[in-house]
Amino acid sequence: LLFKELSRRLIQAGRQDLGRLFQLMARDEARHAGFLNRALVAEGIEIDLPSLSGKRSITWFPLSWVLYSVFLSEKIGYWRYILIDRHLKANPENAFAPLFDFFEPWCQDENRHGDIFNLLLRCWPGLRQGIRGRLLSRFFLWSVFLTHSLTVCERGSFYTLLGMDPSRFDEEVMRHTNRTARRAFPVVFQLEGPAYFQLRDQLVETFRAIKATASQPAGVGRGMRRLGLQIRFAGLLLRQFLQPMVCSAEAIG
Incomplete structure (x- = not known):
């Protein structure tokens, strides 16, 4: 649309x-x-x-929001499709629907679209320069990675059905997308060490705990537990958002 x-x-x-x-x-x-x-x-x-x-x-939305977010959406979509496709070609017994036969050509569409948005970003160099470019890179990488982690968490049974480990798949998608973003963004997250993914695990665990409170008996106790979990979740979000970044030319994560 x-x-x-x-x-x-x-x-x-x-x-x-x-x-x-x-x-x-x-x-x-x-x-x-x-x-x-x-x-x-x-x-x-x-x-x-x-x-x-x-x-x-x-x-x-502002032009910068569209260019940054759509570039990442296309590239993370590419890595999702291609990693699932590679896994199913190596394990064809897990391809339980004909839909998976289309993943390889689809991922190439996503990759080309991402390349187009990379070129569009280069048409406005001011969007990639200075503190503005660094903040846009940080925010959109963080928000897209967070959304992906929580989505994979909620639909973990789907990846298990494919014979994949949801957490490992999420991590691999983020690492590949982060590397790809070096071609377009001035900075990317440092994913070489375990810190970012340890925070990811804590966020997912807290997210599940918050959702679990919905099935608990109503009352002050549930409200306090939920509030405590939400405060913890917000703190983890901030810590993950502030994780170190590296210049694209030096990024290795």
């Missing part, structure tokens, strides 16, 4: 080449969504994505 809307507006503004570029990326994403939608329908879940643009108002 994002690429389609950007394509439409760019063409209206007379930027035909850029409009066509986003049109092609929208085509790729629509193809992915079409396959996924069929899989969801087979499970009794229907999502009408095209209707969203007519029912929901569009929120426009």
